[in-house]
Amino acid sequence: MLLEMKENDFIVSKTDTKGRLTYVNEIFMTMAEYTEEELLGKPHNIVRHPDMPKTVFKLLWDRIQAKxxxxxxxxxxxxxxxxxxVIANVTASTNDRGDIIGYYSVRRxxxxxxxxxxxPLYAKMLQAERSGGIAAGEKVLNDLLYEKGVSYDEFIISIQK
Structure with missing residues (x-):
């Protein structure tokens, strides 16, 4: 069954540099159907869905590790x-020296x-990944972006408007 967030809900979480949850808000717990005790210290991928292309997570990690x-x-x-x-916004959290100390995510x-x-894009990416790995998923995504003449960021922002 698919659950839906409320229009004005924000899911918030923080992780350490290894992706282990260090903070979750009440809406995260409600949507994920876990208690705080079940989530804190666990890898964020405890909520990873099998319909999610690995390509998207590679892109996400590449970007946030580059700050x-x-x-x-x-x-x-x-x-x-x-x-x-969700539509997720993920950023690196840094200390005073600019070192990454964790990651912060807000989802709407x-x-x-x-x-x-x-x-349908993710379904096509998943299918490509099954036969050709992440590189094949990246090709599906990059082909779409090339066809539309936009960057990844422009595409994501434009369809959320």
Whole structure:
């Protein structure tokens, strides 16, 4: 079953540099169907859904490890096997010296019109990844961006408007 966030909800989480959860807000716990005790200290990928292309996570990690923010559409899996879509904004958290000390993510409810584009794209990326790995998934994404004449960021922002 797919769950939906409320229009004005924000899911917030923080992780350490290894991706282990150090903070989750109440809405995260509610949507993920976990308690705080079940989440803290666990890898953030505890909510990874099998319908999520690995290519998107590679892009996400490449960007945030370079201290660049990223917006991405993500389907998450709940403790009870349900799913929910988000538009995530993920950034690196740094100390006074500029060293990455963790990551911060805020997720909102995505527009239905955006998901109408993302769902078939992700399905195509997953299919490509099964036969050709992440490089094949990247090719599917890059071909779409080239066809539309936009960068990844321009595409993601434009479909959420």
């Amino acid at each position: 660049d923010e990223i917006f991405a559409y993500v389907i998450n899996k709940t403790k009870n096997g349900n799913g929910y879509w 409810r995505p527009k239905n019109s955006a998901l109408e584009l993302i769902k």
